[in-house]
Amino acid sequence: MMQLDVVREKVVEISGRGAGEVRVVACPYRICPLGAHIDHQGGTVTAMTINYGVLLGFVASDDAEISLQSGQFEGVIRFRVDDLQKPIENPENINWESYARGAVYALQNFGYDLKKGIIGYISGVKGLDSSGLSSSAAVGIAYLMALENVNDLVVSPVDNIQLDNYFALTGCNITYRRRVDIIREFLSAKRLPVLFYVLQAVKMHQVFFVMCILEENLARRAEHYFSEMKRVVKGRDAWARGDLHEFSQLISASGRSSILNYECGSKEMIQLYEILLKAPGVLGARFSGAGFRGCCLAVVESGHAEAAAAFVRAEYEKAQPELVSKIPPDRRVLVCEPGDGARVI
Template sequence: MTINYGVLLGFVPSNDSEVLLQSGQFEGVIRFRVDDLQKPIDNPENINWESYARGAVYALQNSGYDLRKVGIAYLLALENVNDLVISSVDNIQLDKSIENKYLGLENGILDPSAILLSRYGCLTFMDCKTASPSYVYFSELSKSQQLQGQLPFKILLALSGLQHNLPKKCGYNTRVLSAKRLPVLFCTLQAVKKHQIYFVMCVLEENLSRRAEHYFSEMKRVAKGELITCRDAWARGNLQELGQLISASGRSSILNYECGSKEMIQLYEILLKAPGVLGARFSGAGFRGCCLAIVESDRAEEAAAYVAAEYEKAQPELVSRIPANRRVLVCEPGDSARVILPDGDRLRS
């Protein structure tokens, strides 16, 4: 699922191979050429706002695509102006190449999958092994009534004020690498009985045991193994159950996967206490950025005001860096990323 807030990237084709980047938020003018060989970033301290644009060129170059024309920013823009037809599934892998190989971030495919494959009113269920999505409507009984803005909940997006790049902080990559030390558990999940899994976990190092607990409990919450799963709760339109599972995921991220900074954990806990909030968690790894919450539609503004006030008490310096009208956003579910043409038509990714 995406939200109805995002970043607009305006782009025009040029007659040469130079990329020119300007931002309304960041200073400076960036220039580079699409026919220059882009090399992975060795030092995370060198990552800045232009890096994803260079990374998009890197990913396309290393996948054999010939770039002659120029678009301002990222994969979809470069593909559009170079007349490249690339599927969403292939773009997910290209984005993974940017993150893993160019930026040095050890993430998977869930983020780009949500961005490129989401549909309004649906929960996107992603099989990461096959990279194939399926879609679950919110309440199977109301498929025909799910017009834009008519779902019975809102999404709160609460910004923390933390903005460092993930590769600059070792926490996220360290968690991923520690999880990869569990190959026996991961590879034999389908063959090992529950009591055997927990026996193996008991003899692991304490931190690896917690990582395994998070991994398996997340799988249960999403699709199988529990009496109630996120997929089932969403399909039945049961927001209370869905919220409880989202919050349980957030707690496990903190306690078992040991993600999250002090500030992000504070923000998560404030969201859980806000009026009308049904569930909350980090929006990503929990080391920067924001937390999100599912909230009852008629209490969304009240909840947003509560979160903004309480987080400002806890972190006044961080909050002072965020424009007042962006500290807590009241959002609705959105659709996938796409190119918007000058005449208003939309091209899906």
């Protein structure tokens, strides 16, 4: 049975409604082939959805109550859309319920009138939460779109992105909150006014001069920022020309710069990156996410996809046998294709 049918049947079971009443939000995971570590410093990135993601089946409640179950987490969530939601101050209190509450919180704070809740069942791809594929963003967008649907709200894709960012940055997503905390700490450092100036205000002909006055490690980070900005532009143009080889080489260069200039990545992730570059048919690779956990992405020729996957499985198990043993066999390597945008089915 297809996952979509499973989600629909589960909603019928928990709501007591007919199958014809069930709607499903399909929200894909996404990758960022180019634009590593520069988005939170005013940089431009590329983004692409893949054909894996989150499905949220739902029907409208008879009142303002939200009732949710999950395919990955136990328990039932119940709260009301007319309850005033607040940011979560203690990170230890953040759980899967927080994303649903966060969606309500964002809509409330942007002035949207919510009268109806949802009865829903949400399910993602097992083992891909916290994997560097923006699974938390997919969940957040799914809840927003379901609530908007049952409340007859017309919200543009751009506005939904802003809503998702709003509740992610104000208390419902610990990963993004920690990123903001790090940026704030960085902003308080003595040298940051110079670096911040470099990253957001310097004209390209001034870059060399300003980098010369930075300490070596900060100069390397600035080098990553500006070189990555160039790679994004070149990658956009290569993609438009259909030049997958150049696009992929830029991805690999981004990965190298992340390691050498931005100094991120763990031993385990760097090993995976290096193995991917040796796999048959792989044209380019880099971290998906910051490189401290999660996964790596690679562009591979379609005719070599299975051979590349087999190579990576075997070689990474040799390099990290204990780590690999903790990953379900069917989730160690995923062969993906570009996907569609978020939509209500």
